[in-house]
Structure formats: structure tokens, C-alpha cells
Amino acid sequence: MENTFELSVTVNGTSYQKVIDPRTLLSDFLRNDLELTGTHVGCEHGVCGACTIILNGDPVRSCLLFAPQVHGQEIITVEGLGTVDDMHPLQEAFREAHALQCGFCTPGFLTTLVPWLEENPNPTEEEIREAVSGNLCRCTGYQHIIDAVKLAAEKMN
Amino acid sequence: MTYKVIGKRVKRVEDPRLLTGGALFVGDVNLPNMLHAAFFRSDYAHAKIKSIDTSLAKEIPGVVGVYTAEDMGEAWEPGPPLVSPPPTLEGVVFNSRRQVPLVKDKVKHAGEIIAVVVAESRYIAEDAVEEIYVDYEPLPAVTDLEKCLEPGHPLVHDDLDSNLAAYLVQNKGDYEAAKKEADLVLKRKFKLDRGAAVAMENRGIVVDWDQKNQHLMIWDTTQSPIPIRNGMAARLGLRTHQVRVVAPFVGGGFGPKIMMFYAEEMVLPWLTMKLNRPVKWIEDRKENFYATTQEREQVQEVEMALSKEGRILGIKQKIIHDTGAFDPYGLTTPLNTQSHSMGGYDVQNYNSELFVVFTNKIIVTPVRGAGRPQGIYVVERMLDIASKELKLDPRDVRRLNFIPKDAFPYNHEIIDQAFVELVLDSGNYLPAYEKALEKIEYDKFVQEEQPRLRAEGKYVGIGVVPFIETTGVGPYEGARVAVEPSGKISAATGVGTQGQSHMTSFAQIIAEELGVEVEDVSLVSGDTAEIHWGTGTFASRGAVVAGNAVLAAASDVRKKVLKLASKILETPEDELELEGGLVRVADIPEKSISLGELAVLANPFRGAVEPGTEPGLESTKYFGPAYGATAFGVHGMILEVDPETMMIKIHKYIAVEDCGTMLNPLVVEGQIHGGVSMGIGNAYYEKLHYDENAQLLNASLADYLIPTSAEMPHIEVYHENTPAPNNKLGTKGVGEAGAIPVPAAFAQALENALPDFNLEITETPLSPNRLYELLYKSEE
Structure with a gap:
């Protein structure tokens, strides 16, 4: 590569230093360079929300950022929320309420909602619908997702 | 036990x-030494290729190869026919024309592949695609279903005399005789337009030819790994045991991920065997709009003969069904339309003439519902219109016409998508219908709520529509x-x-x-x-x-x-x-x-x-069932129209479904919810806009709107259980059910909400703009 960028970034508590092509999208960096393939790419134009990650505490779309833009910053991806044996209460609630079918959009919903629930611990249904209206799901009609968020809020309180 | x-x-x-x-999805598969493919696709929908220049693309560092149809040599052949035409009907015409891996001479829809680049990264491959130059001779595009069969019209396939892909007539009883007995004969024309499946995961394929083992490994986002394995082996001259296809977790199918043998699926295995390296391609969203199959476009002329009591004496129908540029999936979709055009009603006389036409639009194969929503739409719209003409309660008209429960198994005496007689195995429709009316509180709404809200200046309406779904073939x-x-x-x-x-x-x-x-x-x-x-x-x-x-x-x-x-x-x-x-x-x-x-x-x-x-x-x-298990359901909604913006709010939505034995009610409800969301899209938000050049104008998720949580109502799901008699579990399918009745119920509710306008809806999908136009027109 003629032109490279030395990227330092902390992802899910681990710090990484990687030499990358500066035009690498953050979504591709996470998926290909760090092999964190839980972050899914559904549209690459910032609409579907599947690629959402948590950047310095806020949900952002990783397909709309170049990887060098997160230099020196902290990211949490779906892999950082919980593990199969120790899931986040929201992940548990998604399972309990059948809030996922194909599961492709799910990581983006989780990363959108985890920070949101911290700020909105007692949401109404209307507020939840508003909160997830920027994430597309084709399988569930959103209803079980809404149920799961309510359930998670109860569990977390 | x-x-x-x-x-x-x-x-x-x-x-x-x-x-x-x-969880492993195809896009997550990364192999050592792997190459990446990107495709050069035609901007034109219909054009002759005069020349292709790939020389600059080949010079880009990191590019391994750029290939066109010519490079494929004898490996170039169209995809296989997936479903043969029905052999049992007299006078069937079926012209099989299948998609090709790389276009040789003439482009037949925008997005068709002319060249493929293979490179060390996807980024480099896409750079190289930008450096491919094709000289075209544009041709007039075939887009209009009603005009495309006229003599002298431009042809999608030059070796055919017309754009006719298929023709057949299905007949039951004697419609013309029934018509003579009728008190009312209604005739209407319907326009049903295209939508996209929009699985959240786009398509993708990773292939890895192991020269020493003589074995081909394929990860594919397919709904049908075994037919893909069989077809791939046949195409490549391999034994089936030399090919392994894995469809790991697949991020939504909804029809288009069927065993299509898409161009990309035909090109990549050839590439890995040629280059002896793994090759990966993941579709992007724009490609998904231009290259993944779509559905639902039909023009129908429907005639219904009724008695003054509202009894259906017969239905006559002419369907023009758009199959796009090719017809690899045979007649499945329009046969489903015919199978559902009598709904769950006892109709003794039916005559349906089907014209399937080629156009320069993207290929049509089943999308969740697969022709069924179009059938249910026309029969239910006709019953609504008939009820108004005959001054009958639309509920009574349905009650009168349902197939009674002691009439099952009920032979509709036409051929279904499995090429066997359409026999409805079992059902008990009336109680499910009554339950839906009760759950949506129909009487209370029309007698109390609606008058009160109308007095407040609110436009609220109710729609309740029953439907069948043939499943389990x-x-x-x-x-x-x-x-x-x-x-x-x-x-x-x-x-x-x-x-x-x-x-x-x-x-x-x-x-x-x-x-x-x-x-x-x-x-x-x-x-x-x-x-x-x-x-x-x-x-x-x-x-x-x-x-x-x-x-x-x-x-x-x-x-x-x-x-x-x-x-x-x-x-x-x-x-x-x-x-x-x-x-x-x-x-x-x-x-x-x-x-x-x-x-x-x-x-x-x-x-x-x-x-x-x-x-x-x-x-x-x-x-292997002799014939399918037919499910039944009733959906109802109460919606409100904002007369300023034409935006819709659905206040209440209920679904009563009867899919026989449920294996897991949580899963059944999830299927219904998802189907309804696609149905709401099909009713009011999702329409693929093609222009006169067969260019798709809204090929992004920013322009093609699928329902979000803000558009979706809370759906109440209720269950009835009429077990399927011909399988031990008693199950009937439910995967597509949710999507089927929604446009029909939506249209009924809209007309009900806007009684001051002489509104008669005969098209779907609608949109706020289109509703405004219809209301403006009806005021004239």
C-alpha cells in the first residue's frame, strides 16, 4: 500500500494497533482486520442500522465512518456486550421474547439499545418504538423487539 | 408418551x-489466500453490447483477472430451468429463457453482469470495475405489461415472435352459463405493482476449489443448498459428492434466495476452479435492488357474477403477469395467483386466462406470498365492491360464500403450483372469521366508535379480510x-x-x-x-x-x-x-x-x-405429501387517515390464524408479525418505481421504504386449530400467511375511512401521494 494509516483503537476493552489502508470503512476494519464479524453490514448507506457499534458510549453506524476517524477512541461491538454463557440482560430478554428470527439485524438493535436503556431505564412503548425506528428488521415486525426492551428494562431495574 | x-x-x-x-453468516467466511470478486453491471436495461474494454482494469495493482462471457468459453451456459411448465393442461405455452452468467451480446435488464473483476481485496476489485468501459447500442425498453404483446413491440428475446413467456387457461364449470343467471356482473381492472423482498442480509457466495482433493466447497446464502449442490455439480462436470454446499445462518430469505443459480452463483465456482484460489463475493444493497429477484407485478381484468343475495356464481379473470427479463422459476407465482383468486369461497365456475410476459425489468420469482396476495386482493376487492353495489353487509357476503366445513377436502378443480389439482385439505372458516370480527369489535366500532370519531372530523375505517394460504407442497x-x-x-x-x-x-x-x-x-x-x-x-x-x-x-x-x-x-x-x-x-x-x-x-x-x-x-x-395443507386466516385493522398529509396510523390490528398444529406458538406469532410488516409495506410504502427505460428509480433503502417500528401497529394474534389430516403432525405452513391479506384489508379500511369520497381502490401498493391523487380524482 502506498498510503497507510497506523490505527490505534480500543475495542471491547482490548487495544489494537493496525496498519491499514486509510479508506477502510470502520465496519470493514472491525469485520476483516479484527475478525469481529458480529457487526453486520446491511446497506452501507447508513439506513438499516445493522452495523451500529458503540463509540465512546454512543451508538454510531460503522459503515458511515472511516476507520482512521476512530483513532485513539473506544468502541464496543456486539461481541463486547455479553457471551453465550453470560449474556447482557437485553440479550437475554431478546431470547426470552423471541425478538430475533434470522438474527442479522440484531447486533445493531442491541448496540443501539444498550446505551439508550442506560439513559431511559423506564421507557414507554411509544418511546421504545421511537428509539428503534432507525434500525430496520424484516423478520419480526418489531413487536417482539419492543416486548424484549420492556422486559430488559424490568430486569435491569 | x-x-x-x-x-x-x-x-x-x-x-x-x-x-x-x-453465528456464522456467509459474509463472515474468510479463507487464507482468498480473492474477492466485484461485478461490472449494465446501466442500460436493454442494449446491444458493441464492445467491452477491460484493459485499464487489468492494469490496476492487485487485480488478478477481469473476465467476460467470451473468457468462459464452453463453461458459459444459462442457468437451469427450476420448475418445468405444467404438463397436464391443454394448450400451454411456455418459453423457457434463463439468466446467463455474463452477458454475451444483448443486455436484458439493468444490473445484468457484463464483466467480473477478481482482485486481492474487494476495494481493489471495485476500483477496477470503475475502469471497465462498455460501448452500448441502447434499445427501447419493454416495460408496459398491457402493450408489450402488441405486434411490432420491441422484443426482450429476439428469437421469439413476441414477449409472451407463457400462456395457459384454467377452467372450472361454465362461467358464461353462470353469468346468464346473475343479478350482478361486475368488471374491474386491477394493477398490482412490484416490491422487493429486502432481506437484511444481501446475497453472498464464497467458493473454494481444492485441486488436490478435487472438491468444491461453497458457502451460499441460499434457501435450497441441495438443489444448488446438484445443479453446480452438473454444470461443472463434477459428481455430487465432489461439491459441498453450506448455507450457514442466512439473514432472511423471503423467496429470492431460492435455488436461483444467479449469475454470481454461476460465475464464482468457475473462477475458483480456474484460479485455484478461494473467491468471495458479497452483494451490496444497490446490487440487491438491481440483481436480486422481485415480485408482484400484474395487471388483471376480473369479472364476477353474483346473485342479488351476494352468492358468487362465477369468476372470470385475465391475468398479465410480468416475469421480468427471464422466467427461470416457471409458473409458480401466477399459478398461486390463480389458486387464491377464489379465496376460501365455494366458487363453482371459474375461468382464468394467464399471459406471462417478458419485460426489461429484474427477474421475477416468488417473494413471501408468491402470487397469493394478488389473488386474495382481487377476490376480496371484488366482494367489497359487490357488497356496495348490492347494498349488502360485506360480512354477510363472505359468510354466505365460505366453503362449509363439511365440504372438505374441497377440490377447486384447477392446477396449483405443484402441478396437481388444487385440493383444500381441511378448514373451518366461518368460526375464524367470526372470531376476528369479535376481536376487532366490529359492531362496536361501526355503531359507536366510528360515528363518534367522524363527528370529531376524524377519518377512521375498518377492514377485515379472510384468506387461504396453500402450504406444505x-x-x-x-x-x-x-x-x-x-x-x-x-x-x-x-x-x-x-x-x-x-x-x-x-x-x-x-x-x-x-x-x-x-x-x-x-x-x-x-x-x-x-x-x-x-x-x-x-x-x-x-x-x-x-x-x-x-x-x-x-x-x-x-x-x-x-x-x-x-x-x-x-x-x-x-x-x-x-x-x-x-x-x-x-x-x-x-x-x-x-x-x-x-x-x-x-x-x-x-x-x-x-x-x-x-x-x-x-x-x-x-x-412427500400428495397435495398441500391449506391454512386459513383473517386479518382486521382499524386505521386513521390524516386528511392533510395522507399519512396513516393503524390503531388496531388483529390476526386470527389457523395453521393446524403449532410446533411453537412463539415462532408462529413471530412469522405472522413479520409477514404483516411486509404486507403493510406492500399496501402503502413499498413500490419499486421503474421509468419508461426500465430504470429502477428508488434502488436504496433511503428511497425504497420498508416499515420501521414507527409504522408498525401492535398486532394481536389469535389461534384456531384445524389440524391437517394428511400429515401426522397436523401442521400447515404459516411462513407467508402474514403478508397475504394485508393490501386487501388495507384497501377495505381506507375506503371505509373515507366515505365522503367516491373512492374505489383497485391498485396496490398505494402511498400518501397516490392516495392524494385518487381522492383528488374522485372529487372531480
Whole structure:
């Protein structure tokens, strides 16, 4: 590569230093360079929300950022929320309420909602619908997702 | 049997991995030494290729090769025909024209592939695509269904005399005679437009040819791994055992991920064998709009003859069905339209003339609903219009016409998508319809709520629509079930998963049969190495066809378990029970043996296998129904129209469904919710806008709007249960049900909400803009 960028970034508590092509999208960096393939790419134009990650505490779309833009910053991806044996209460609630079918959009919903629930611990249904209206799901009609968020809020309180 | 888990709201076993980012999708497959493909696609929908210049693209560092149709040589051939035309009808015309891997001479839809770049990264491959130059001679595009059969019209396929892809007539009774007896003959024209499936995961394929092993590995986002394996082997001159297709977790299918042999699926295996390196291609969203199949475009002229009491005496129909540039999937979709154009009604006289036409639009194959929504739309709209003309309550008209429950099995006397007679196996429609009216509080709404809200200046309306869904068609599916030495159960079936919860629902069947926990069953559903025979996940058939194959295999394993345990425990089989992973003597629970121990004994290291027996506690069984299992449902909604913005708010939505035995109600409800969301899109938000050049104008998720949580109502789902009589589980499919009645119910509710306008809706999808136009027109 003629032109490279030395990227330092902390992802899910681990710090990484990687030499990358500066035009690498953050979504591709996470998926290909760090092999964190839980972050899914559904549209690459910032609409579907599947690629959402948590950047310095806020949900952002990783397909709309170049990887060098997160230099020196902290990211949490779906892999950082919980593990199969120790899931986040929201992940548990998604399972309990059948809030996922194909599961492709799910990581983006989780990363959108985890920070949101911290700020909105007692949401109404209307507020939840508003909160997830920027994430597309084709399988569930959103209803079980809404149920799961309510359930998670109860569990977390 | 003491242990019951079929029908329980079991949490899904596949979820923990999906929830923590640990589930494998095709896009996650990365192999050492892997190359990446990107495609040069035609901007024109209809054009002759005069020349292709790939020289600059080939010079870009990191590009391994750039290939066109010419480079494929003898490996270039169109995709296989997937479903043959129906052989049993007289006078059928079917012109089979299938998609090609790379365009040779003439482009037939925008997005068709002219060249492929293979490079060390996707970024480099896409750079190189930008450096390919094609000189075209643009041709007039074929887009208009009603004009494209006129003499002298431009042709999509120059070797044909016209744009006719197929023609057939289906007839039942004598419509013309029935018409003479009618008090009312209604005639209307309907326009049903295109939508996209929009699975959240785009398509993708990773291929890896192992020269030394002479083996081709394919990861593919397909709903049908086994047909892809078979077809791929045939195309490449390999034996089927030399090809393994894995459809791992697939991020939504909804029809277009069927065994299509898309151009990309035909090009990549050729590339890996040519280059001896793994090659990956993942579709982007723009490609998904331009290259992945779509559905629903039809123009229909429908005539309905009725008595003054509202009895349907007959239906006559002319369907012009757009198949796009090619017709690889035969007549499945328009045959479904015919199968649903009489709905769940006792119609004695039906005449339907079908014209399938080629256009320069993207290929049409089934999308969730697959022709059924169009059939239900026209019959239900006609009944609504007839009710107004005859001054009858639209509910009474439906009640009068339902097939009565003692008339099943009911032979509709036409051919269905499986090319067998359309026999509705069972049903009990009236109680489900009444239940829907009760749950939506129809009387209360029209007598109290609606007048009150109208007095407040609000435009609120109600729509309730019944529908049938033909499901569970053949040919067959298989399943393999085996007890492992650990006592855990392994199972496999050929129907891949795109979110339908196979790993849980099928595990429930096995768990109940063998007396183990659902978590102890590990089911593989999309790997040709695990099972040799099968077709795939489509046509709402998994729970019926694969489900009953799973039951048959599990029952056979149970027999083997009992036979062996009986010998070891020296107890007659009928005194044994299976529970908690053990076989035990019913009256002496401490006298038992575990399934694991039995599995070890069934596969001895020494001694001969007795003649006529097989080693292991394993069985592979198949299920093939003579005809399908037809489900029924009723959807109702109350909506409000904002007269300023034409935006819609759905205040209440109810669905009563009867899919026979439910394997897992949680999963059934999820299927209904998702189907309704697609149906709401089909009714008011989702329309693919093609211009006169067959250019798709809204090929992005910013322009093609699928419902978000803000548009979706809360859906109340209620169940009825009329078990399917022709399969042991009693299951009927439910995968597509949710989407089918929504546009019809939506149209009914809209007309009901806007009584001051002379509004008659005969088209779908609508939109706020289109509704404004219709209201403006009706005021004139």
C-alpha cells in the first residue's frame, strides 16, 4: 500500500494497533482486520442500522465512518456486550421474547439499545418504538423487539 | 408418551450465538489466500453490447483477472430451468429463457453482469470495475405489461415472435352459463405493482476449489443448498459428492434466495476452479435492488357474477403477469395467483386466462406470498365492491360464500403450483372469521366508535379480510436423526434456515419422540454433507414437509431404541418409556438404560451385525405429501387517515390464524408479525418505481421504504386449530400467511375511512401521494 494509516483503537476493552489502508470503512476494519464479524453490514448507506457499534458510549453506524476517524477512541461491538454463557440482560430478554428470527439485524438493535436503556431505564412503548425506528428488521415486525426492551428494562431495574 | 414439548413456547436454541455475534453468516467466511470478486453491471436495461474494454482494469495493482462471457468459453451456459411448465393442461405455452452468467451480446435488464473483476481485496476489485468501459447500442425498453404483446413491440428475446413467456387457461364449470343467471356482473381492472423482498442480509457466495482433493466447497446464502449442490455439480462436470454446499445462518430469505443459480452463483465456482484460489463475493444493497429477484407485478381484468343475495356464481379473470427479463422459476407465482383468486369461497365456475410476459425489468420469482396476495386482493376487492353495489353487509357476503366445513377436502378443480389439482385439505372458516370480527369489535366500532370519531372530523375505517394460504407442497423432504454415544441427538434436514427457527421447532419434535431435552438436540439444516436428498425452504413448507420427515425419522429411531432396550432390559417394548434421556421400565423406574449406552451397544467393536439390521441408532426418512395443507386466516385493522398529509396510523390490528398444529406458538406469532410488516409495506410504502427505460428509480433503502417500528401497529394474534389430516403432525405452513391479506384489508379500511369520497381502490401498493391523487380524482 502506498498510503497507510497506523490505527490505534480500543475495542471491547482490548487495544489494537493496525496498519491499514486509510479508506477502510470502520465496519470493514472491525469485520476483516479484527475478525469481529458480529457487526453486520446491511446497506452501507447508513439506513438499516445493522452495523451500529458503540463509540465512546454512543451508538454510531460503522459503515458511515472511516476507520482512521476512530483513532485513539473506544468502541464496543456486539461481541463486547455479553457471551453465550453470560449474556447482557437485553440479550437475554431478546431470547426470552423471541425478538430475533434470522438474527442479522440484531447486533445493531442491541448496540443501539444498550446505551439508550442506560439513559431511559423506564421507557414507554411509544418511546421504545421511537428509539428503534432507525434500525430496520424484516423478520419480526418489531413487536417482539419492543416486548424484549420492556422486559430488559424490568430486569435491569 | 409422558413428555410433551410440541406446541410449547420454547426459547430458541439458536439464539445465544446470534445474540453475541458468534453465528456464522456467509459474509463472515474468510479463507487464507482468498480473492474477492466485484461485478461490472449494465446501466442500460436493454442494449446491444458493441464492445467491452477491460484493459485499464487489468492494469490496476492487485487485480488478478477481469473476465467476460467470451473468457468462459464452453463453461458459459444459462442457468437451469427450476420448475418445468405444467404438463397436464391443454394448450400451454411456455418459453423457457434463463439468466446467463455474463452477458454475451444483448443486455436484458439493468444490473445484468457484463464483466467480473477478481482482485486481492474487494476495494481493489471495485476500483477496477470503475475502469471497465462498455460501448452500448441502447434499445427501447419493454416495460408496459398491457402493450408489450402488441405486434411490432420491441422484443426482450429476439428469437421469439413476441414477449409472451407463457400462456395457459384454467377452467372450472361454465362461467358464461353462470353469468346468464346473475343479478350482478361486475368488471374491474386491477394493477398490482412490484416490491422487493429486502432481506437484511444481501446475497453472498464464497467458493473454494481444492485441486488436490478435487472438491468444491461453497458457502451460499441460499434457501435450497441441495438443489444448488446438484445443479453446480452438473454444470461443472463434477459428481455430487465432489461439491459441498453450506448455507450457514442466512439473514432472511423471503423467496429470492431460492435455488436461483444467479449469475454470481454461476460465475464464482468457475473462477475458483480456474484460479485455484478461494473467491468471495458479497452483494451490496444497490446490487440487491438491481440483481436480486422481485415480485408482484400484474395487471388483471376480473369479472364476477353474483346473485342479488351476494352468492358468487362465477369468476372470470385475465391475468398479465410480468416475469421480468427471464422466467427461470416457471409458473409458480401466477399459478398461486390463480389458486387464491377464489379465496376460501365455494366458487363453482371459474375461468382464468394467464399471459406471462417478458419485460426489461429484474427477474421475477416468488417473494413471501408468491402470487397469493394478488389473488386474495382481487377476490376480496371484488366482494367489497359487490357488497356496495348490492347494498349488502360485506360480512354477510363472505359468510354466505365460505366453503362449509363439511365440504372438505374441497377440490377447486384447477392446477396449483405443484402441478396437481388444487385440493383444500381441511378448514373451518366461518368460526375464524367470526372470531376476528369479535376481536376487532366490529359492531362496536361501526355503531359507536366510528360515528363518534367522524363527528370529531376524524377519518377512521375498518377492514377485515379472510384468506387461504396453500402450504406444505411436495415433492418431499428428508431428515436424519441419530443418537450419539454421548446420549445427545444429532439431526439434519435439507431445508436451510433464514430465521424460521428450525433448530428449535424440529428439535421439539425429536425431543418429544425420544424423551430428551430440546437443548440436547443439535440440528443442522443447511449442509449438503449432512443429508443427501431434499429441496429447500420455500412455499411455507418447512413445518409440514420437513417437520413430518423429522417426525418419521425420530419415530424410527425410537423404534430402534425400544427394540434394543427391550432386549437388554429383558422387558417387552410396550412396558418401556423414554424420558430424561433414559429408557426405563414403566413400573420399575430404577431399571433403566441411557440412550448413550444404547447407542454404544448399537455400534459394537466386535461381533457381526445381525443380517437385516443396521448399526447405530440412526434413521433417515422422507415425507412427500400428495397435495398441500391449506391454512386459513383473517386479518382486521382499524386505521386513521390524516386528511392533510395522507399519512396513516393503524390503531388496531388483529390476526386470527389457523395453521393446524403449532410446533411453537412463539415462532408462529413471530412469522405472522413479520409477514404483516411486509404486507403493510406492500399496501402503502413499498413500490419499486421503474421509468419508461426500465430504470429502477428508488434502488436504496433511503428511497425504497420498508416499515420501521414507527409504522408498525401492535398486532394481536389469535389461534384456531384445524389440524391437517394428511400429515401426522397436523401442521400447515404459516411462513407467508402474514403478508397475504394485508393490501386487501388495507384497501377495505381506507375506503371505509373515507366515505365522503367516491373512492374505489383497485391498485396496490398505494402511498400518501397516490392516495392524494385518487381522492383528488374522485372529487372531480
